[in-house]
Amino acid sequence: MALPDYAELCCQSDLSFLTAASSPEALVEQAATLGYQALAITDECSVAGVVRAWQEAKQHGIHLITGSLFQATHAAGGHWALVVLATSRHGYGTLCHLISAARARAPKGQYALLETDLAQLRECLVILLPPPASTLSGMWHGAQVLQQHFTGQWWVGDSALLHVNEPAVRQSGRELAQCFNVARVAIGQVHMARRSDKPLQDTMMAIGLGKSVQACGHALAPNAEQHLRSRLRLAQLYDVASLEQTLLIARQCHFDLSSLRYEYPSEIVPAGYTEQSYLVEQTWQGAQTRYSQGVPHQVATQLEHELTLIAELGYAAYFLTVYDMVRFARGRGILCQGRGSAANSAVCYCLGITEVDPQHGNTLFERFISRERNEPPDIDVDFEHQRREEVIQYLYERYGRDRAALTAVQITYRPRSALRDVGKALGIAPALVDRLAKSQAWWEKSPNWTEVLEDADSPLEPRLAEQWLYLARALIGKPRHRSQHPGGFVFSRGPLSELVPIEPASMAQRQVVQWDKDDLDALGLLKVDVLALGMLTVIRRALAMTAWRRDLPEFRLQDVPRHDAATFEMISQADTVGVFQIESRAQMNMLPRLQPRVFYDLVIEVAIVRPGPIQGGMVHPYLRRRQGLEAITYPSQAVKAVLSRTLGVPIFQEQVMKLAMVAAGFSAGQADSLRRAMAAWRRRGGLDAFQTQLIEGLQRNGYTPEFAQAVFKQIEGFGEYGFPESHAASFAWLAYVSAWLKCHEPESFLAALLNSQPMGFYSPSQLIQDARRHDVVVLAVDVQASDWTCELVVTEQPRPAVRLGLNQIKGLSEAHARRIVKARQTHSYLDMDDLSRRAELGRATLTLLANAGALDALVTHRRQGLWQAAVPRRAHDLLAPLDSSAQSATDLPAPSERDTLHMDYQSLGYTLGRHPLSFMREDLRAQRYRDSQDLQSAHHGQLVRACGLVTLRQRPHTARGVMFITLEDEHGHINVVIQPHLIERERTLLLNSVLLGVVGTWQTDGRVAHLLAGRLVNENVRLTCLDALPRRTA
């Protein structure tokens, strides 16, 4: 007998969050393997999984049906569930609308379906689910509701899951179907792809219920039948008629996600224009402003070419949407800069979205839009981080809340959270779970076996430990809940909720769509990234202070001199603490070798220390060629045109793309699908198809197999972090501007950085130390002089000093600080009583000020200030005796230097006094630890000992397991390299030590020096008196 055909019409994926165990891809793959005709992905009040399933289904040639499952509660007790399947585009729209409406009624992550909602559904098919999804009484009630709204369009589900009582339940379903004269359809109520997923499914259910699996009782399924079962098994369990009905329904569901046609918002174009004509006009107008001496011929040709392509593909509205947003920000004085794949175009430059001049660029327009592919281009815009909210509010106002929403991010399990949740679900003692989760180091990608099994203290039986780890591993990567993308916006012409369901986000007044970035990309929906960049805030503030210092009305970005030798000299010496992008440890190591001298060098510098070039092994060939140690050769003229900018070594993503085209024979469209595959291969794979094509093509054109392999490795590296030239150029410009500020206006730069915290690699403490090494005078926080922010103040010296602001004091409210500044305007404060009365400050605020040393001008020392801060005061007491601050009888001893240091670290996070290590230098010297200054005289290969505060730990995965640590002492920094075997041995020490001693070999080549660790010593005990030291982990 031939196996019957079957379509599964109720199947939940893990995007129902902690209900079902399998990913949409796994479900589709399994259904295809079993030879199902169709599969419906029906997540609970959600269509979050359908896009991923749809992509997978395309590969397997299985018919994917879009639907959703809902639970409804019946007032008279009992609940019932139904599955809604979309038959057409219109049906899909009404389904999305229904989901949005149900979600909007409930808090985040929940929904409330009203029976009246169902009346809105059109062109949808409905299946009433039998137990266990519904109760029997609820089912009869549900049938009445469905009969009312969907006569002839609904079915009664029939499930054979081998539950107890099932014959009776199925009989009742039969009677119900007869009574309402509807057909029965076989339905699996699937929660997992395979039977073996049952333990994971139980665990996820238990996590969702917040109980242990033992305590869940009947809330878990009695057996593993809710998986995708073989057709043979189905034929044994169901009658032929109800199996045939599944196919009948599947055939009626024509809706395919590819029919979703996106329409751009229309209001960005003024009356009387079409989108294209408006874009053309604005572009040429912009070109006139950009090139006041006349548009160069090359640029004009490129503009023509780009505008034609945009017109052909209908992307004008996209460019105009971004243009509109950027224009708004410019009007408000908010700094912004575009980047992303499409930002490389001449059109974007002319519209003012980017600053990368196409005159110098060798742009590859096909990289972001091509005729062969129907996907929108991609532009991200960075805004000042503290003013991005204004732009977001503008967007909501402009498009309305029903047409703009944020992109979703599916938050997935990571090793630590997986260990925690599985531990809780298995009923393991909370203290043990906590201990092991904490011992999970941040650099480890999967749970640590040995730690759990070999821990002598853990009273865990090996079998339970094994289960714990097995399930934790299985849980890693599973979605946990939905969150919002930091700035990805989706707009539409009509109501957005007919395109994709919208749900409330946890932030008030925000809403998110149910799809994430990849889903939107796959469907070609417009997404604009409104991102926040702290450095833009810093630059705007520093420029304003520079204008003040130079007595200019305004100092703009364009006014920064472009080719400043002093700035490049400073960069070449790796003196770049606080400078955008090139401040990281790896970048600082590269700078003295690369010796940037012109702006384009900086573009390369920004791009070269990235996973792509590093994995491709392109860094050293480039350096050798640059230092003249290797001849610069090209296999052909075509290749020379692509690679001449970078001395024949491919560094940027576009270069690799173009290389694929000119040297390996890819078409423009193929090159772009390669880029798309690149971006996604980490998650989904799919690069192999290109590998042979690329490597063979390169070899045909005279490249060695090694080089071809290296290029492919580089492509894989770009998958980690794609870095096109346009990105690099945008970033390099900001890096240059910030470096120029650091070089010529270090005071403004420091003040702006401190006011924009938290941001960047370095803590305020490190920034201040660095600035003081550059002779910047930093003045302490003082109620008599400080503003809320850090400001420049004039001194007798030619350079101004930086006066720290009241914003540096942890816990001080801005309102109080503003009162202090305002009340001071008439005349400065006489004493603490005067301060507290005029600025209306209470004990808590005065104590904060006294701790930070801000009252030192009013009292003899901090302790006296603290004592006086605690005098009870009545607010607004005009008649309070004026002599209440008369000499107090208590005479406290002045705090020691150590005490002051302690207070500084507690209230500011840094000190302007001596560095903490200088207090223990004698002891350290006795232990033969050398300081960073002394180490400069050490020679290569010498065995040395060093000790310092750990300020940075990094373990980039491109470094083959090596960890980089930066130690700080009173004179500067020491770079430590730790090899994998040492990390393995000293895990706990590395996780916990704040003050670290290192014994190792000093390695230097004259420009760059580091300490290769051989042995580590935890020196935390020396810090007992300094317990408030900051600890930063990157």
Add this chain to the structure above:
Amino acid sequence: MWIAIAPQPWRPEWQAPLVAAAATLTPTMVWREHVLLLDIEASLQWLGGIRGLKRQTQREIAAVVAAGHIVMARTALGAWLLALEGSPQPLGWRWRYALSAQRLSQRLDRVAMTYLPQTQAYRDWFAHLGCHALGQLRALDRSELQARTSRELLNALDQAYGQAVFTYQPLTLPVQFHQRRELPRLIQDTAALEPYVKRLLEALCIWLKANHLAVSRLECRLHHRDRQRAHQPTVITLSIAQASDEHALLWRWFSVRLERMTLPAQVSDIAMLTRTLCARQERNLRLFDDDAQTNSSVSQTLDLLRARLGQASVRQAQPKADYRAEVANTWQASGDTAAAPVSLDANSLTQTDWGAHCPAWLLPEPKALSTRQDQPQLQGPLRLLQGPWRVETGWWDQQLVARDYFVASDTSARRYWIYRERDQTRARWFLHGLFG
């Protein structure tokens, strides 16, 4: 004069025995954060001065707890602070004294301020001021300190140093009935014991009525005297479902127990003591004694069964929400106070009706069935009537179950609950229960 006893490490179960032991030293005591404070001013003379007191205390306390700190000091709070300050893990009991006012302030001045709870609110402030010990705190100007902190803080400080009166609510000791009577002669026969037990019970009931109490658990100890051998006293423990103060009722259960008892040796003394007491249920007197609310017949029957069969033989169902029948049907000895019947989530039961399909009578261990031509056999072939019901669960507690359950009947139409193991390709059948 005060004694502070701080057992270390602290365990809650030590609280009651410690109080009982301390009760032999003084009736006035108070708990303060895991430290027992005893006012021994009045008993100092009676127990033989400081030395006698120390001996007595050491003896009583060491029998209960092995290690900790004991401080004898002039003030209660002073003793308390010094006891708290002691090292975390002493070996045995460590004694410290601060008997004179001068010695006390010397010792207290060095105590870290954080031990005084009233300073908690100002902890950071004091730390930044450089004040760490109580001595430094006292050195500050008193009126200025009071203005900046609280009156409670200064009051606590004064109490510790003996400059203010320590006010407290003394511990009320638990009530208990305990009487021991010497018999006029040695008795070997239980029947001869009866009048004496009866008399003791009468005394108990009078005491109960006077105190408005009822007893639910009591103990009668029969002390033996034998020339040849030392005997442990025989203990008769009586626990009854409904707390009572009625002589007739208590006597009835005792007589049942005594009847069935043989004495190992001659009895010289008998003692009666109460274990669990509760307040008496006051009821209005009625004309007709038809008090159904006490549900007396059921509880009396259970008491009778327990008295006849032994405590462990009367068991109570402890149903558990689980698909595995052997886990769902758990039984527990009844009468334990912890064994309050667990009510299952009513919804989950009605929804699946799982329990209704499992027979009430389960075999303690499933019994393997023989097969003939893959048909299960139990004195003849079994016919499958209903099923399968598939159970695949329990992977978490090492009782993984993968079975298909069936209702089967044999030739004489008896119904059985059988299952097929799903772990092997060859069918293995088991009998798990019988339907009534």
